[in-house]
Amino acid sequence: MTFEETFPQVDGCRIRMRRGGKGPTVLYLHGANGASAIQPFMESLAQDFDLLVPEHPGFGQSDEPEWLENMHDLAYFYLDLLDDMNIDSVHVVGSSLGGWLAMEMALREPRRFKSLTLVGTAGFRVPGILPGDIFMWNPETAARNTFYNQDIAEKVIATVPQTEAEQDAVLKNRHSVARLAWQPRLFDPHLAKWLHRLTMPAKLIWGDHDKIMPLPVGEALQKQLPQASLQVFAQCGHLPQVEFPAEFSASVKQFIEGVNQS
Amino acid sequence: MNVILFHLMAYADLDFEATKEHETVWMKLPNKHYDPVKGHKLYNRYLDEMEYAETLGFDGVAVNEHHQTAYGLMPSPVVMAAALARRTQRVKIAILGSALPLREHPMTVAEEYAMLDVITGGRLIAGFVRGIGAEYHTFGLNPTISHERFHEAHDLIVQAWTQPGPTSFSGKHYNVDYVNLWPRPFQNPHPPIWVPSQGSKETIDWAAHPDHRYTYLQTFSPSKTVQKYLQSYRDTAEGFGYEAADSQLGWAVPVYVADTDAQAINDAREPFELFRNRLLKMPFEMLLPPGYSSRDSLKRMMAAKATLSQSLTIEMAIDMGMIVCGSPATVRQQLESHWHDMHFDNLLTMMHFGTLSEELTRRNMELFAKEVLPGLQAMKRAASTSTAST
Numbered sequence: 001m002t003f004e005e006t007f008p009q010v011d012g013c014r015i016r017m018r019r020g021g022k023g024p025t026v027l028y029l030h031g032a033n034g035a036s037a038i039q040p041f042m043e044s045l046a047q048d049f050d051l052l053v054p055e056h057p058g059f060g061q062s063d064e065p066e067w068l069e070n071m072h073d074l075a076y077f078y079l080d081l082l083d084d085m086n087i088d089s090v091h092v093v094g095s096s097l098g099g100w101l102a103m104e105m106a107l108r109e110p111r112r113f114k115s116l117t118l119v120g121t122a123g124f125r126v127p128g129i130l131p132g133d134i135f136m137w138n139p140e141t142a143a144r145n146t147f148y149n150q151d152i153a154e155k156v157i158a159t160v161p162q163t164e165a166e167q168d169a170v171l172k173n174r175h176s177v178a179r180l181a182w183q184p185r186l187f188d189p190h191l192a193k194w195l196h197r198l199t200m201p202a203k204l205i206w207g208d209h210d211k212i213m214p215l216p217v218g219e220a221l222q223k224q225l226p227q228a229s230l231q232v233f234a235q236c237g238h239l240p241q242v243e244f245p246a247e248f249s250a251s252v253k254q255f256i257e258g259v260n261q262s
Numbered sequence: 263m264n265v266i267l268f269h270l271m272a273y274a275d276l277d278f279e280a281t282k283e284h285e286t287v288w289m290k291l292p293n294k295h296y297d298p299v300k301g302h303k304l305y306n307r308y309l310d311e312m313e314y315a316e317t318l319g320f321d322g323v324a325v326n327e328h329h330q331t332a333y334g335l336m337p338s339p340v341v342m343a344a345a346l347a348r349r350t351q352r353v354k355i356a357i358l359g360s361a362l363p364l365r366e367h368p369m370t371v372a373e374e375y376a377m378l379d380v381i382t383g384g385r386l387i388a389g390f391v392r393g394i395g396a397e398y399h400t401f402g403l404n405p406t407i408s409h410e411r412f413h414e415a416h417d418l419i420v421q422a423w424t425q426p427g428p429t430s431f432s433g434k435h436y437n438v439d440y441v442n443l444w445p446r447p448f449q450n451p452h453p454p455i456w457v458p459s460q461g462s463k464e465t466i467d468w469a470a471h472p473d474h475r476y477t478y479l480q481t482f483s484p485s486k487t488v489q490k491y492l493q494s495y496r497d498t499a500e501g502f503g504y505e506a507a508d509s510q511l512g513w514a515v516p517v518y519v520a521d522t523d524a525q526a527i528n529d530a531r532e533p534f535e536l537f538r539n540r541l542l543k544m545p546f547e548m549l550l551p552p553g554y555s556s557r558d559s560l561k562r563m564m565a566a567k568a569t570l571s572q573s574l575t576i577e578m579a580i581d582m583g584m585i586v587c588g589s590p591a592t593v594r595q596q597l598e599s600h601w602h603d604m605h606f607d608n609l610l611t612m613m614h615f616g617t618l619s620e621e622l623t624r625r626n627m628e629l630f631a632k633e634v635l636p637g638l639q640a641m642k643r644a645a646s647t648s649t650a651s652t
Contacts (some may be wrong), residue, residue, distance in 0.1 A: 133399075135399070135547060135551055135552065136399065136545070136547050136548060137547065138546070138547055153579070167561070168557070171552070171557050171560060171561070172557075174552045175552045175553050175557065177408060178404065178405060178406050178551065178552040178553050179404070179406040179407075179553065180407065182398075182402075182403075182404040182551075183402050183403060183404040184402075184405065185402065239596070
């Protein structure tokens with residue numbers, strides 16, 4: 001599957017976009033580590049869908065606009081981008097910070113979103129359940145705590161950024177995550193009040209060993225969303241799409257096709 | 263020059279053996295290791311030492327601000343300054359906090375500082391800092407807005423001190439419709455503003471700006487680094503089209519004096535090495551959260567990470583000029599030599615560090631006051647009568 005790379009500009013901000021496949025349009029919203037490369041689960045999804053993989057403003061090769069200060073800014077930006085691309089309605093798959101972003105967007109224009117797939121999503125706080133303190137982790141600890149499968153963690157640790165450009169990208173992503181999610185940490189205290197507006201079908205996907213967004217967050221969030229199911233991947237960390245790409249893609253495909261047929 | 267006794271008020275009773283498995287004494291060291299009964303004695307001992315500085319002839323005393331750490335026990339430096347305000351008559355009282363971005367409302371700083379200035383009849387030196395990286399973790403405050411909150415809080419405080427009220431202030435972080443300070447500060451137009459820093463370019467540019475001309479203090483650094491940043495301040499001022507006065511520069515450094523060099527090193531070794539290698543130690547991610555400093559300085563720090571986290575012996579620290587330690591003659595000669603190199607008009611001596619005992623702290627202060635202090639204070643007069651060449 002080939003992905004076409006473009007650099008659309010909206011709200012004075014130029015971002016990197018990859019688009020591949022045919023079928024219903026699915027927008028993938030990445031988490032804190034960005035989406036610098038097309039990953040195997042994206043290849044799988046693009047076999048059945050028209051998959052959009054942007055890099056958020058403030059991440060990777062996208063611009064860092066002055067106006068980017070919180071998740072609301074990011075949500076309005078993407079709604080403007082969808083307008084600009086003449087995309088009336090979409091399915092969204094959001095991971096972690098990207099899941100939070102998906103909820104913020106859908107609260108603002110609920111009818112535009114055919115479904116939400118939220119993977120270990122941020123945005124929601126269960127009192128007493130703290131997310132992993134990602135800003136206190138060094139790169140090695142971060143890799144170990146992101147994945148249940150430590151073979152994957154080892155590979156990530158072994159491929160630390162070598163060039164200055166790669167190092168800059170890591171610092172840029174980290175800075176933007178802090179800007180968006182340091183305080184309150186990885187959630188919006190006002191989001192929970194309006195979750196009843198998210199009446200579209202929603203699927204929560206969680207790793208049972210998620211050390212960044214612990215599973216109780218997913219269990220509580222499911223109860224707050226009008227139409228949500230929760231699928232838990234066993235022996236899996238924060239990124240089921242990376243640890244179990246085939247199962248993850250099949251599950252998302254089944255969910256979205258089910259929504260489209262109903 | 264002005265010589266000020268600067269106290270960090272470390273938790274000297276920390277059981278360093280029992281806590282050695284902890285990576286740092288900041289933020290996460292369980293507070294069961296703090297004993298309030300010992301803390302009671304320590305606070306009063308330390309305040310006594312600061313009051314004694316006035317008796318011994320120091321020009322001022324200085325307190326600072328850190329949170330949730332055994333490194334220093336002054337989460338509110340204003341409380342300590344208030345305790346000193348009524349027990350001293352002559353010395354300047356410098357607050358080398360307050361960490362403005364950590365305050366929910368900067369008017370509280372404007373008010374508290376004004377109260378202290380009025381109580382002391384104008385003896386307050388008003389320090390403004392951002393707080394160190396660790397404090398953005400402990401407070402949960404977003405480090406990427408640290409600079410803008412600092413600048414905005416500063417603008418509001420100075421407006422409250424200088425513009426006849428009521429006025430109003432409209433900002434991004436702070437909005438106040440009635441800025442009308444009661445009491446107003448004693449000093450006119452306001453207490454001198456000092457800016458302690460580890461040498462970030464942003465801070466130097468801001469402090470040296472002609473609208474500010476604030477006294478810049480380089481804190482606990484190798485003397486070559488101090489010289490570099492003080493020179494950078496002078497160069498920045500020159501770039502702005504004016505010559506920085508010596509009074510705009512200061513250095514905060516541990517000082518220990520004993521009868522002989524060998525005795526001084528022997529006395530200071532353990533307390534200093536615990537201070538440098540245990541109390542100051544923290545993981546990189548704690549020290550430098552994203553956005554706290556520019557990404558360029560962050561990259562420079564990452565490159566120097568190994569050197570920064572290396573443990574030092576007191577001999578290494580003396581060689582690097584991170585502590586001035588020795589006989590009265592040695593300490594006098596070194597400080598005079600540093601002064602000739604840098605022409606700072608403010609020297610903040612940390613005469614207690616780490617676990618240094620009360621007895622040795624007092625002996626250090628007495629010997630310094632008798633043998634070194636008068637000469638240093640005289641150097642001020644020599645500088646002010648000559649042309650301000652650097």
